[in-house]
Amino acid sequence: MLTCQEVTAKASLMVDGELGFRERIAVRIHLMMCVNCRRFARQFQALVSSMASRNRLAAETIVPEFVDGVMQSIYRARESSSIPPGRDGE
Amino acid sequence: MNKNETSLVEGLRSGRTKAFHLAVTRYSASMLATARAIAGHANADDIVQDVWLTVFERIDSFEGRSSLKTWLQRIVANRAISYLRSRPPEVSRPGVEEDQSASDWFDASGSWILPPPVWHEDSPYALLAAEDLQDCIDKHLLDMPDSQRNVLVLRDIQQMNFAEICNELSLSASNARVLLHRGRMRLMKMVNHFEETGSC
Ligand SMILES: [Zn+2]
Numbered sequence: 427m428l429t430c431q432e433v434t435a436k437a438s439l440m441v442d443g444e445l446g447f448r449e450r451i452a453v454r455i456h457l458m459m460c461v462n463c464r465r466f467a468r469q470f471q472a473l474v475s476s477m478a479s480r481n482r483l484a485a486e487t488i489v490p491e492f493v494d495g496v497m498q499s500i501y502r503a504r505e506s507s508s509i510p511p512g513r514d515g516e
Numbered sequence: 517m518n519k520n521e522t523s524l525v526e527g528l529r530s531g532r533t534k535a536f537h538l539a540v541t542r543y544s545a546s547m548l549a550t551a552r553a554i555a556g557h558a559n560a561d562d563i564v565q566d567v568w569l570t571v572f573e574r575i576d577s578f579e580g581r582s583s584l585k586t587w588l589q590r591i592v593a594n595r596a597i598s599y600l601r602s603r604p605p606e607v608s609r610p611g612v613e614e615d616q617s618a619s620d621w622f623d624a625s626g627s628w629i630l631p632p633p634v635w636h637e638d639s640p641y642a643l644l645a646a647e648d649l650q651d652c653i654d655k656h657l658l659d660m661p662d663s664q665r666n667v668l669v670l671r672d673i674q675q676m677n678f679a680e681i682c683n684e685l686s687l688s689a690s691n692a693r694v695l696l697h698r699g700r701m702r703l704m705k706m707v708n709h710f711e712e713t714g715s716c
Contacts, residue, residue, distance in 0.1 A: 429622070429625065429626025429627065430622060430626055430627050430628050431618075431619070431621075431622040431626035431627075432626060434618055434621070434701075435618075435697075437697070437700070437701075438693065438696055438697035438700055439693070444693075461631075462628045462631045462632055463628075465631070465632050465634070466632045466704075468638060469632065469635055469638050469704070469707070470700070470704060472635075472638050472639055472640050472643055473640075473643065473700070473703055473704060473707060474672055474700060475640035476640040476641075476643040476644050477668075477672035477673050478640075478672060478673065478675055479640055479641070479644055480549060480553075480644065480650075480673055488541065488544055488545040488548070492544060492548075492561065492564075493537070493540050493541050493544065495561075495565060496540045496544070496564075496565050496568045497533075497536065497537060497540065499565060499568070499569055500533075500536055500568065500569065500572050503569055503572055503573070504531070504572075507573075
């Protein structure tokens with residue numbers, strides 16, 4: 427029987443899907459019986475998932491000004507580099 | 517690499533403006549997220565802009581062994597990390613290694629001493645919508661030791677797989693897992709504190 431401390435120590439392996447079969451069953455049984463670990467596991471999962479969504483959220487809010495700024499600096503670099511003109515043809 | 521990406525890379529290699537515009541539009545957001553998480557909001561734009569110039573100059577060194585996105589993320593992570601190292605000492609904030617074992621939560625038999633605090637928000641969406649909380653997470657990310665933060669950012673924010681992360685950061689798999697779990701536990705404690713006190 428796992429202790430609550432052991433269950434929290436396995437929380438990362440749990441959310442990353444890295445627990446072996448027996449461990450996964452042992453954790454699941456503990457969670458069925460333990461309201462505290464159930465709450466912890468739910469919060470832990472929510473926190474980890476929210477971190478992933480930060481990136482997706484950011485992906486929706488890229489500003490055109492930023493893209494323009496980068497393109498301007500690329501144009502400047504191109505002008506001062508040895509790259510011959512006329513490579514822009516499609 | 518998929519076909520779509522192969523033709524994009526070809527466009528970049530031959531220096532086509534269109535290809536650069538497409539790549540900058542498509543990949544900058546996740547690059548900015550990485551740079552912000554590692555080096556802070558104020559410096560992220562400069563870092564990513566700088567990375568694009570490097571890409572423009574050195575696209576030939578992209579060998580296509582990973583996806584273009586992964587390759588870009590690596591350069592951003594490297595650049596952000598070396599930016600942090602280059603800061604003058606009075607500005608730099610060395611990470612504080614705290615006890616992340618959470619052993620203070622449990623009694624000698626390994627049971628909770630107090631139940632974990634109930635969070636006001638415990639869905640990912642609600643957590644994201646809580647702006648003060650997200651600011652607090654930013655702050656704690658910056659306070660982490662670099663090794664912890666880098667694993668956490670690459671894994672949980674950038675969703676890179678473990679093999680790539682270990683390769684990128686020169687870590688063993690077990691070491692990376694320990695750092696990742698510590699980082700996550702640190703954020704758990706931070707959110708607990710935030711939920712209990714309403715402050716970061
Ligand atoms: Zn328990």
